[in-house]
Amino acid sequence: MTGRRKVCAACPESIEQPSTGRPRLYCSDACRQRAQAARNRRRRFRSEWWTPPQVRARMLDEWPISLDAAACAPSALVPTYLGPDHPDPGRRDALAFAHWADLAPGGTAVWLNPPYTPAATLSQFLSRAVVTAHAGRTVVGLLPASTGTAWWWEHVIDAGAQIEFLRGRLSFGGPHAGAGRGTTAPWGSAIVVWKASHRRSHNTGRPRALIDPSGQRRYLHV
Numbered sequence: 001m002t003g004r005r006k007v008c009a010a011c012p013e014s015i016e017q018p019s020t021g022r023p024r025l026y027c028s029d030a031c032r033q034r035a036q037a038a039r040n041r042r043r044r045f046r047s048e049w050w051t052p053p054q055v056r057a058r059m060l061d062e063w064p065i066s067l068d069a070a071a072c073a074p075s076a077l078v079p080t081y082l083g084p085d086h087p088d089p090g091r092r093d094a095l096a097f098a099h100w101a102d103l104a105p106g107g108t109a110v111w112l113n114p115p116y117t118p119a120a121t122l123s124q125f126l127s128r129a130v131v132t133a134h135a136g137r138t139v140v141g142l143l144p145a146s147t148g149t150a151w152w153w154e155h156v157i158d159a160g161a162q163i164e165f166l167r168g169r170l171s172f173g174g175p176h177a178g179a180g181r182g183t184t185a186p187w188g189s190a191i192v193v194w195k196a197s198h199r200r201s202h203n204t205g206r207p208r209a210l211i212d213p214s215g216q217r218r219y220l221h222v
């Protein structure tokens with residue numbers, strides 16, 4: 001019986017282990033169900049890294065954002081959004097659109113802080129951002145600055161996006177954050193801008209790093 005739990009994994013009750021068969025993790029069905037519900041909640045909230053208020057305010061100040069392409073009612077940066085809780089079933093899945101240019105009036109921009117996991121889903125969001133820019137609407141995104149990933153190189157660098165690396169780590173909001181507190185991300189973040197009418201073919205040479213005159217923001221142009 002070595003290695004078998006003596007205490008429930010969900011509460012302080014002790015567990016009586018059976019002498020044969022699978023070891024028990026929980027003292028009761030109620031605890032097992034509570035633990036399962038918590039796991040489901042965590043899974044659901046994995047995509048809920050809400051843009052911190054100071055980034056939100058700056059983006060709304062700097063860009064004419066008219067559509068939030070990945071949101072829910074309480075997290076959307078602007079009233080027009082795509083997201084699973086949208087009252088119009090046709091607006092619940094951003095990935096059902098080839099691009100989002102037709103949903104944002106000319107001259108405005110689309111905001112994108114997509115679900116970060118799984119990477120395949122993130123890539124799908126980013127490929128739509130690239131196509132949206134090709135279709136004439138700027139997309140402004142908040143992304144993990146994950147320079148070691150395939151998606152970063154394909155959809156950010158090779159797509160010719162403008163990058164602003166954010167200093168430090170952001171404290172995100174959302175249902176996974178404690179009441180009234182943010183959750184500090186274990187990654188650095190970047191604002192990525194796919195400018196309207198960018199073309200993949202622009203990326204013919206090596207990337208160039210530029211530091212703007214204030215010395216605060218670093219951009220990479222290709």
Ligand SMILES: C[S@@+](CC[C@H](N)C(=O)[O-])C[C@H]1O[C@@H](n2cnc3c(N)ncnc32)[C@H](O)[C@@H]1O
Pocket residue numbers: 047048049050051052068069070071072075076077082083084092093094095112113114115116
């Ligand atoms: C990282 S959060 C960003 C929320 C908000 N836009 C912000 O910037 O704070 C990603 C959001 O995408 C939403 N989402 C997940 N799958 C989606 C889909 N297929 N289409 C549109 N939105 C989706 C989630 O509900 C979640 O609110």
